[in-house]
Amino acid sequence: MLNLEGRVALVTGSSRGIGRACAIRLAEAGADVVTNYVTSRSAAEDTALEICARGRRAWIVKADVSEEEDIQSMVDFIGEKVGRLDVIVSNAASGGFRPLLESSSRHFEATMNLNVMAIVHLVKAAMPLLERSEGRAKVIALSSHGSQIALPSYGLVGTSKAAVESIARHLALEIGDRGVNVNVVKSGLVETDSTKRFPDAERMFAERQAKTMTGGRDLTADDVANAVAFLASPMADMVQGEVLTVDGGAAVHV
Template sequence: MTEDKVAMVTGSSRGLGKALAIELAKNGYDIVVNYARSKSAAEETVKEIEALGRKAIMLRANVGDVKKLRAMFEQVKEEFGRLDVFVSNAASGVLRPIMELEESHWDWTMNINAKAMLFGAQEAAKLMDNGGKIIGVSSLGSIRYLENYTTIGVSKAAIESLTRYLAVEFAPKGISVNSVSGGALDTDALKHFPNREELLDDARKNTPAGRMVEIEDMVKTAMFLISDDSNMICGQTIIVDGGRSIVM
């Protein structure tokens, strides 16, 4: 079994997850590419990683299903025998006003966004005998109101709370747990927002730093948290929004 470092990024066939997976590969990690729907997109991610000289395997799983999530980690154990980085990035959600939400909407969103981080972290920790890094991905909807964002916002708040609890219990194992929270990112996910243009316009006009947050900004912050330079950062959610969340 290889002793090269191994990273798993859930939802890594596109967007932020893909960008993180490729950056990790550039930094010497073999990559577990997880996807739920688009096999062709995941295959493209694998090709780009392999072109960098790193190994990549592609595993399909709805991370909100704990049985499938655990089976995926079993495959990682068989293939690599270890895990050094786990990024719980996969996300989904139902965008509706509160009075239109149904129980299934709540369960779907909480399972994929929050439950997957808890049980994914459990499984990841079992493969981190020499310590490791676990990263969650949140958003500003965890701390402020965004229209139609109830289920997602609450699930992201759960991620930030989980980050603190996981960090305390995993620190003695040499495992650091932190999260990265971003402002509005112009990704495929944002296309599902009925008020997408309003959110983007707000980010362009009202971000003190003078520009929107880019995927690269999130990747750089996550990579810092994954690096040894951040070893004493524990249980924190780092907001990457150019200052948007601290102004009216």
């Protein structure tokens, strides 16, 4: 039984897309949820309303998670106003889609700060709260197929996602014995605001449809959120440092 009653979860970038679906799914499983956004205040408010409609408490925090100071302020807020933190879903990411040969150090730095360093800064800031969690605390990061395979204009993000997967393993080594599980959900292609902007998006969605081995159903943000909720729950207490792929089998289909 997937039960997160009494737990508090922080989902970064939960105003839209997969993060929003995760926040709502965690609330359905019983968690109170801190919603984070950087620009879309009204979308974050909408996510919070959905959480409250499920009988859970919701807080909204504006924080740019590519900035260590913003992360520290958000975690300070959680410590002071919420009083506990049991689950972190490190979901917010971007990086833009451009060939590596058209990428500057500035592009790399911005992508790595948001997609990679945010996890380290989040865990560092939140450790005092995570260590006080009853039962095992859970950190879940979002990755994509670009961590392993080459996709057009995806070199920046793909590189960052490979780093995310390695960071999860190394954080598991560093804090696993201090009561925290760190795992990754590797999502297949889901239609969200960012993937609609992919160069050649139409072709990519058609290819995904052909490769999925689950009867032609489109992968949705809710499918990804279900895996996140499992990893956030005590049912996954012995899953540590792992990458769980949720893509309807697309990645193993030739």
